[in-house]
Amino acid sequence: MEVDKGKGEAEETRKVAEADRDTVTLKSSDGKLFEVSKEAAARLSTVLAGMIAGGSIDDNGTDLKQIGSEALENVVDYCNKHANSIPSAALISSSISFNTAPFKEPEEWERKFVDRLSHDALFDLVEAANFLGMERLLDVTCHKISEMMKGKSPDQIREVFNIKNDYTKEELEEIRQELAWAFYDD
Amino acid sequence: MVRTQVDQPPCPPGGFFPSTLDRLRPPSRARFGHAFHLQLVDNFSRPSVMDIEHHLRWVLLRAQVIDEEAFGRNITNRAMLQQLDMLRDAMYQGYFKLDGFRYQHHNKEVAKHKIVSHYSLLSKLISVKDFRFSSGTSRKILEELQELLDSLSSMIVGTNELVMFLKSFPRLYHQPYCMHLVFENSMFGRQMETEHIISFLLHTKPHHSQELLEDGRLLVVVEVAGDLTEDAWKKCCSALKRCAAKCIKIIITSRCDNISKLGTTGVIALKYLRNEAFWYFFKTLTFGTNDPDKHPRLAFLAMEMARMLNGNFIGANGTAFVLRDNFDIDVWCKVLAFFCGVTHKHISKFGGNPSDLLNQNRPAHLGRMARDCEAFMVYDQYHRSSQEEVPNMTLQDVLYGSAKTHGKFEVLAWRSRIPPYHSHVYACEIQEPKPRAAKRKRSMRNGVMPRLSQGSFSSFDSLMLRHRPEEPAAAAEHAEDGGTSLFSDLPEDLVAEILLRVTPPALQRLRHRRVAGVCRSWRRIIADADFRRRYAHHHRAEITARRDAELALREEAERRADYTSAMYKKSYVRPSRDLVTTLSRTSFI
Numbered sequence: 001m002e003v004d005k006g007k008g009e010a011e012e013t014r015k016v017a018e019a020d021r022d023t024v025t026l027k028s029s030d031g032k033l034f035e036v037s038k039e040a041a042a043r044l045s046t047v048l049a050g051m052i053a054g055g056s057i058d059d060n061g062t063d064l065k066q067i068g069s070e071a072l073e074n075v076v077d078y079c080n081k082h083a084n085s086i087p088s089a090a091l092i093s094s095s096i097s098f099n100t101a102p103f104k105e106p107e108e109w110e111r112k113f114v115d116r117l118s119h120d121a122l123f124d125l126v127e128a129a130n131f132l133g134m135e136r137l138l139d140v141t142c143h144k145i146s147e148m149m150k151g152k153s154p155d156q157i158r159e160v161f162n163i164k165n166d167y168t169k170e171e172l173e174e175i176r177q178e179l180a181w182a183f184y185d186d
Numbered sequence: 187m188v189r190t191q192v193d194q195p196p197c198p199p200g201g202f203f204p205s206t207l208d209r210l211r212p213p214s215r216a217r218f219g220h221a222f223h224l225q226l227v228d229n230f231s232r233p234s235v236m237d238i239e240h241h242l243r244w245v246l247l248r249a250q251v252i253d254e255e256a257f258g259r260n261i262t263n264r265a266m267l268q269q270l271d272m273l274r275d276a277m278y279q280g281y282f283k284l285d286g287f288r289y290q291h292h293n294k295e296v297a298k299h300k301i302v303s304h305y306s307l308l309s310k311l312i313s314v315k316d317f318r319f320s321s322g323t324s325r326k327i328l329e330e331l332q333e334l335l336d337s338l339s340s341m342i343v344g345t346n347e348l349v350m351f352l353k354s355f356p357r358l359y360h361q362p363y364c365m366h367l368v369f370e371n372s373m374f375g376r377q378m379e380t381e382h383i384i385s386f387l388l389h390t391k392p393h394h395s396q397e398l399l400e401d402g403r404l405l406v407v408v409e410v411a412g413d414l415t416e417d418a419w420k421k422c423c424s425a426l427k428r429c430a431a432k433c434i435k436i437i438i439t440s441r442c443d444n445i446s447k448l449g450t451t452g453v454i455a456l457k458y459l460r461n462e463a464f465w466y467f468f469k470t471l472t473f474g475t476n477d478p479d480k481h482p483r484l485a486f487l488a489m490e491m492a493r494m495l496n497g498n499f500i501g502a503n504g505t506a507f508v509l510r511d512n513f514d515i516d517v518w519c520k521v522l523a524f525f526c527g528v529t530h531k532h533i534s535k536f537g538g539n540p541s542d543l544l545n546q547n548r549p550a551h552l553g554r555m556a557r558d559c560e561a562f563m564v565y566d567q568y569h570r571s572s573q574e575e576v577p578n579m580t581l582q583d584v585l586y587g588s589a590k591t592h593g594k595f596e597v598l599a600w601r602s603r604i605p606p607y608h609s610h611v612y613a614c615e616i617q618e619p620k621p622r623a624a625k626r627k628r629s630m631r632n633g634v635m636p637r638l639s640q641g642s643f644s645s646f647d648s649l650m651l652r653h654r655p656e657e658p659a660a661a662a663e664h665a666e667d668g669g670t671s672l673f674s675d676l677p678e679d680l681v682a683e684i685l686l687r688v689t690p691p692a693l694q695r696l697r698h699r700r701v702a703g704v705c706r707s708w709r710r711i712i713a714d715a716d717f718r719r720r721y722a723h724h725h726r727a728e729i730t731a732r733r734d735a736e737l738a739l740r741e742e743a744e745r746r747a748d749y750t751s752a753m754y755k756k757s758y759v760r761p762s763r764d765l766v767t768t769l770s771r772t773s774f775i
Binding site (some may be wrong): 111112115116118119123127130137139142143146147149150152156157158159160161163164165166167169172175 | 247534535536543547548563565568593617674675676677680683684685686687688689701702703704705709
């Protein structure tokens with residue numbers, strides 16, 4: 001229901017926004033157009049905010065050549081959902097000092113949002129969020145990926161993410177012998 | 187008829203042993219005279235597994251008699267309800283162990299003779315070490331069963347007065363509604379909770395008692411889907427008070443804990459059934475009037491399925507429906523193989539059992555039995571009342587049938603058979619198998635950067651810009667690896683962002699050896715001083731907790747080894763890495 005509701009409301013906001021000419025049109029690498037409200041874009045993405053402020057927004061679709069249509073669709077979906085959810089204190093504070101504050105736990109809807117993504121889509125979204133400077137989205141997606149590593153051995157992690165083992169046997173043994181660095185040694 | 191009927195107590199077999207003889211108190215000693223005689227002969231030989239098994243069966247049946255008798259009565263005594271709950275728990279556990287042992291035993295025979303054609307397939311899927319009983323020696327099993335038997339029989343002896351008082355409580359009329367409750371097992375094992383709610387509903391304030399005779403009583407059931415603030419709740423209450431009804435009872439249901447402060451009476455927490463109780467529930471549901479003992483092979487398969495379902499109520503209902511309709515070992519084997527496939531895939535991909543995620547109402551990836559190439563995902567689940575429209579397609583159609591749909595849609599997962607006929611609906615999606623491109627395109631890295639205006643950037647942007655120049659080198663290095671790894675497309679600064687969020691292990695320091703052991707670039711990333719500084723900063727809460735735990739450990743070590751005490755005292759002042767090293771070595775000695 002949430003998915004449908006999100007879409008329905010997204011469409012509604014889109015309509016309202018169109019009437020006010022208050023949207024930004026974004027163009028994916030494969031030429032598809034997406035609209036997102038200016039307010040949400042400026043609030044969530046530092047890059048888009050900069051572009052809006054600098055007047056470099058193209059009415060016929062701002063080219064985002066780095067982002068595929070699937071990832072961009074997810075980005076727009078996230079913006080719309082974000083607009084519909086009540087921003088909690090956690091969200092506000094995390095956007096102020098991203099680099100220093102401990103990470104805030106994702107909200108329930110954000111968890112669901114990333115849970116339904118395939119691995120490919122999730123990694124695409126990380127890059128898109130990074131490119132657009134969407135701190136919170138980057139936070140949420142990175143959190144999801146780090147959760148996938150929970151309780152897994154190196155072999156399992158490699159299997160899940162299809163990472164090639166580029167160590168020799170001797171090196172692996174060396175790592176096993178080596179003591180892990182302490183987290184609080186400074 | 188779902189509950190298994192107790193027709194005749196089976197005759198306890200020969201070979202009674204003294205410890206249980208007096209506890210069991212068979213109804214008529216004369217009837218078991220023969221058995222008694224045998225016991226004298228075998229008195230000094232060890233009781234065999236078979237004996238214990240039969241005794242356990244007998245005791246469990248007695249417990250079942252008490253349970254079913256109690257369930258049909260309206261019991262108001264709290265302590266009695268508690269005692270019954272304990273007895274019920276012990277009974278479920280007993281059946282779980284006994285069935286596990288019996289069907290496991292049978293399964294070994296099956297394997298030996300290779301009776302089942304599907305068996306070889308199954309044995310590949312289910313690793314033998316998962317089995318509960320295969321690891322233990324026969325002696326261990328014997329001890330376990332004996333222990334269980336002792337505790338159960340002493341418990342039954344303790345219920346003497348309970349059984350006596352039970353008679354004084356009025357029998358519940360088995361009107362159609364109650365029959366549903368009993369037969370459909372809708373209130374399975376929840377007698378205490380049921381009685382609690384009934385007494386809440388019947389309770390009136392003394393000076394309001396005349397209102398019982400009038401109309402205008404109102405029962406409101408509020409289901410809270412998300413968060414409910416106290417303000418919103420107060421508004422809701424005042425709106426209700428303005429209604430015409432004089433006597434209002436409100437029941438609030440929710441998945442969240444925070445509704446507990448809203449109610450005026452205690453909270454009834456409904457937990458998921460424990461493994462043992464769930465097995466009993468699933469068994470009665472799947473076998474119905476069939477006796478599981480006559481189909482030990484099927485029972486074995488059902489037990490494995492119950493293990494995979496992991497307490498999922500909707501899954502149990504759906505599966506039981508399919509199994510009951512196809513009472514055939516081939517179909518059951520197929521279903522179990524399907525379960526195994528889905529669970530293993532889910533665990534290796536997402537690191538958890540799909541049933542657990544469904545229980546927490548989180549999206550889960552399931553599969554389809556007929557078309558295993560299609561990905562079937564459940565996003566969300568919710569209730570629908572009987573007035574609302576429900577989808578025609580059922581979950582069984584999708585999972586086991588060949589329903590041809592794609593894209594996002596809703597399915598009916600379960601429909602309650604008792605008023606108010608709620609339906610449980612899943613929002614889900616079937617993704618068509620798409621041919622995966624062999625290589626994901628990432629050529630646009632060096633494409634046009636959007637023009638950035640000055641001044642409005644947070645620290646994050648500077649981070650992004652700072653790392654940008656390093657990318658081509660990193661990408662080139664990954665390209666050499668030649669893999670299609672998900673991570674190989676990510677620039678190193680993003681990999682660092684992800685690794686930063688890997689939580690430190692609670693009490694073991696192995697995690698980072700694990701991360702470092704994945705591949706070279708990860709090891710390089712986490713060895714970076716800047717990364718370490720940020721990591722320590724972000725996870726300081728966990729790290730403090732760990733440090734405390736380590737201090738406690740150190741105290742323990744100190745108590746054990748006096749000779750190191752001087753060194754450890756120093757460590758209280760300032761914990762340093764060297765001391766941790768010493769500790770971990772000494773604690774292994």
